[in-house]
Amino acid sequence: MGSTRTVNIGGIEMGGGAPISIQSMCNADPYDHDAVTAQVRQLHAAGCDIVRISVPRLDAVPAAIRVREMTAGIPLVADVHFDHRVAIAMCGHIDKIRINPGTLKGKAALRETAAALLDTGTPVRIGINSGSLPEDLAAATGDPATVLVEAATRAVSDMRELGVEDIVVSVKSSSPTVTMLACELAASRLDVPLHVGVTESGTPASGAVRSAAVIAALLSRGIGDTIRVSLAGSPLPEVKVARQILESIGLRKPGIQVRACPTCGRACLDTESIAAGIEAALEGLDASREPPELVIAVMGCVVNGPGEAAGADAAIVGTPGGAALFIKGRVAMKGSVDQALQQLLCWIHRPQD
Ligand code: SF4
Incomplete structure (x- = not known):
């Protein structure tokens, strides 16, 4: 054109x-x-x-x-x-x-x-x-x-x-x-x-x-x-x-991307509500003129969880006992879903270098 x-x-x-x-x-x-x-x-x-x-x-x-x-x-x-x-x-x-x-x-x-x-x-x-x-x-x-x-x-x-x-x-x-x-x-x-x-x-x-x-x-x-x-x-x-x-379509920097698996019979947590909660908590940060570029994955279980976590900045992965939080591909903590969520938000809002 x-x-x-x-x-x-x-x-x-x-x-x-x-x-x-x-x-x-x-x-x-x-x-x-x-x-x-x-x-x-x-x-x-x-x-x-x-x-x-x-x-x-x-x-x-x-x-x-x-x-x-x-x-x-x-x-x-x-x-x-x-x-x-x-x-x-x-x-x-x-x-x-x-x-x-x-x-x-x-x-x-x-x-x-x-x-x-x-x-x-x-x-x-x-x-x-x-x-x-x-x-x-x-x-x-x-x-x-x-x-x-x-x-x-x-x-x-x-x-x-x-x-x-x-x-x-x-x-x-x-x-x-x-x-x-x-x-x-x-x-x-x-x-x-x-x-x-x-x-x-x-x-x-x-x-x-x-x-x-x-x-x-x-x-x-x-x-x-x-x-x-x-x-x-x-x-x-x-x-x-x-x-x-x-x-x-690549016409703006992606900002904060929250990805979530669709869940299936193996899911140990509700990815939809957790992902929606993360999006809501980060809405202001994501809408800012210079949002951080971050990929966050929410995965229902360990079938694909660790693999997706490896390609994300942070991930919450469902486990039989609750959830694991991955930061930069490594397990940062294991505990309840709420604990993983709190730690994730603290990590995102941590003072930047
Ligand atoms: S990651 Fe686990 S819960 Fe999510 S769709 Fe794959 S197998 Fe199912």
């Missing part, structure tokens, strides 16, 4: 070979600036590079500006639909505006929005969604991926005619296959950074799988510059899944 222009979103470079950034979106009440501020900070601490907030109406603009003031240094995007005056009011207060040509009506609205973007040097994302296409394209009967890209191409062209060049595009569908085809086509036609993700992908379990399948396939072929995993419910799991996708 060809290279794209680079757009700077509050200090995060997007496109042109820059590292793939992770995005998510707040779902707190946009009129409650304290709640939104807390969620923006939480998402950023979890590893979200760029956080989007909804600004649903003009009377929500003061709260959004207050959020901006209270989250200085965190790249922030305003999501605007229906009323272009909201986009204009947010320009200059925010690092990017997301608009959807399917919900912003009329050439005058586009012209006035473009003028405000240019005046303030604010980048824009043209976010095309299959559920909210411009009227003429919504009625089109052609291939849905081609229709999405037609809407994006038209909007990019309109923006450029008005002088706006700092443009990011997304073409999203709730269908993983349509999203994949649309992103491939958009990347071949447009030279702007591409935001990729499956919209309305589902619950945390099913949505994570759909998102991972599409995002990893696209990024592995060099398609996409920034990602969002859209999951129903709290946005925090979106960030964790996004990090795991990037780590799994």
Whole structure:
């Protein structure tokens, strides 16, 4: 795929070979600036590079500006639909505006929005969604991926005619296959950074799988510059899944990897709950900007336990009497599962040389 222009979103470079950034979106009440501020900070601490907030109406603009003031240094995007005056009011207060040509009506609205973007040097994302296409394209009967890209191409062209060049595009569908085809086509036609993700992908379990399948396939072929995993419910799991996708395909340092055997009739301990406990205990450390690179294995018994422990930094292996803790392939202690867990966490948090 060809290279794209680079757009700077509050200090995060997007496109042109820059590292793939992770995005998510707040779902707190946009009129409650304290709640939104807390969620923006939480998402950023979890590893979200760029956080989007909804600004649903003009009377929500003061709260959004207050959020901006209270989250200085965190790249922030305003999501605007229906009323272009909201986009204009947010320009200059925010690092990017997301608009959807399917919900912003009329050439005058586009012209006035473009003028405000240019005046303030604010980048824009043209976010095309299959559920909210411009009227003429919504009625089109052609291939849905081609229709999405037609809407994006038209909007990019309109923006450029008005002088706006700092443009990011997304073409999203709730269908993983349509999203994949649309992103491939958009990347071949447009030279702007591409935001990729499956919209309305589902619950945390099913949505994570759909998102991972599409995002990893696209990024592995060099398609996409920034990602969002859209999951129903709290946005925090979106960030964790996004990090795991990037780590799994080698686009981010892996951080802390907790591996666990599936267990079988030989298992002497519950690997699922122990591994989940370790992940929860290390969540903050793993989400930090410079997480330690660590592989931790949780193995049900000694059939594969010592072998996996040899390839891990640390391992808890089930034994008939409880558990053994391995550090760098050697047995460090034997005792109960709780004792092994405590010692493991102490070892991870030990002062570094
Ligand atoms: S390590 Fe032991 S418990 Fe885990 S799957 Fe293999 S044989 Fe079963």
